[in-house]
Amino acid sequence: MDLYEPLNVIGSGSFGVIRKVRRKSDGKIFARKEIDYRKMSERERKQLVAEVNILRELRHPYIVRYFERHIDRENSMIYIIMEYCEGGDLAAVVRKAKKLGKRFSEDQIWNLLAQLLLALHECHHGASGKSGPHPPILHRDIKPDNVFLDSQNNAKLGDFGLSRLMDGSDFARTYVGTPFYMSPELISESAYNAKSDIWALGCVVYELCTLEPPFQGKTQSQLAARIQRGVIEPLSRDYSRELFQFMREMLRVKHERRPCTTILLEHPRIRQCLHLDQ
Numbered sequence: 001m002d003l004y005e006p007l008n009v010i011g012s013g014s015f016g017v018i019r020k021v022r023r024k025s026d027g028k029i030f031a032r033k034e035i036d037y038r039k040m041s042e043r044e045r046k047q048l049v050a051e052v053n054i055l056r057e058l059r060h061p062y063i064v065r066y067f068e069r070h071i072d073r074e075n076s077m078i079y080i081i082m083e084y085c086e087g088g089d090l091a092a093v094v095r096k097a098k099k100l101g102k103r104f105s106e107d108q109i110w111n112l113l114a115q116l117l118l119a120l121h122e123c124h125h126g127a128s129g130k131s132g133p134h135p136p137i138l139h140r141d142i143k144p145d146n147v148f149l150d151s152q153n154n155a156k157l158g159d160f161g162l163s164r165l166m167d168g169s170d171f172a173r174t175y176v177g178t179p180f181y182m183s184p185e186l187i188s189e190s191a192y193n194a195k196s197d198i199w200a201l202g203c204v205v206y207e208l209c210t211l212e213p214p215f216q217g218k219t220q221s222q223l224a225a226r227i228q229r230g231v232i233e234p235l236s237r238d239y240s241r242e243l244f245q246f247m248r249e250m251l252r253v254k255h256e257r258r259p260c261t262t263i264l265l266e267h268p269r270i271r272q273c274l275h276l277d278q
Ligand SMILES: CNC(=O)c1c(C)[nH]c(/C=C2\C(=O)Nc3ccc(Cl)cc32)c1C
Pocket: 010, 011, 012, 013, 014, 018, 031, 064, 082, 083, 084, 085, 086, 087, 088, 089, 148, 158, 159
């Protein structure tokens, strides 16, 4: 463990705090998730093992990179070394924009959306896993708090603490994510599926446009009712009809009618952001 010099705590993730650390051999900066597994239930320990096994598989420019883990049995700590994202989390950027009365530009939103769709495509249809193709991975907790930004403001999907490997061993049934981004199928207690991640990403896009989640309520049942109705306010004239329509598709109440990442990645504006047609 003394390979890294601990610096300041920068945030909290599933199961533990996130600390900025410096690798002593070359001075490179990383983020280290620090978990005291004494406090964890058996189920949580299994979920943590699942998270690390999923993270190890994923190699993608728009997914927070996992490097290594250390177990400090003497202190019952697990340390997960990951990519440092200098721009922090998107939830903090949204809060700051709101405070300053600033808005994301349409181009910024399309770029973040394109990058996160590619990241989600890798999870759902992964071909470039570390050891080749991997079973579909559902993130299950996509929200601005779990999207990070690097020094060039590229999006990095992170914190797979609630994710599930869809290898048939444990079909994702329970939902433990953030209610704002909960999809209609989860409210009606159907199984979580890849389209539920699409719904959550659609909610993130709406929040980038308005700085508020699309569905809110004074009570859980009011929030649930609004999600199941799926009615969203039109965007301000700052944003194009094209962006609104694209987001509307991601927020279709019936998950069977919601497009998958493959379809969404065919959109000309998305392809332009990813320089796919040059
Ligand atoms: C105030 N904190 C920050 O600005 C901040 C910074 C500079 N980085 C982060 C977070 C992460 C970071 O930099 N790398 C990460 C890898 C995994 C997870 Cl779950 C989180 C991170 C945060 C929350």
